[in-house]
Amino acid sequence: MSGRPHHDRMDRMRSTPAQLAGDAAEDEVCLRLVAGGWEVLARNLRLGRSEVDVLAVDPGPPRELVVLEVRRRARRDFGLAEETLDHAKRRAMRRAVGLLLERGALPDGRSLPRLPVRVDLVAMDAGADGRVSVRHHRGIGLGGSG
8 A cells, every 4th residue: 555545435426625725735734645655544534524644654654643634725825734622623623633542443444553653743734835744743742632
């Protein structure tokens, strides 16, 4: 699976421009991860009412199971992509990670690798010159307990 990102998302019958842009951002992130030796296990993984954008294994060292949230902004006029990760989204991510670990398996039945878990944020946005900036924040805190 390490040669090509695995798509678990359902093809959308009606995709909005924002959904298409988000999908393109996730495609770019997965390509970068795979080029860096990562194994992408799943994309758009539904866990209850929450979703994990990308689930992958970072080859390390140390090897880790990584839940990645991809945030994209078309422009920086109203702030950076990182600023869109609000308390509600962090709470949803905590729930999703908890459900994933509780299940211990992907929806297709594959077991989760027995590795330490980390949550990363990949932020993408375009500068005034139109060039896309990609920032990978490793080990972000999700804060809180509920």
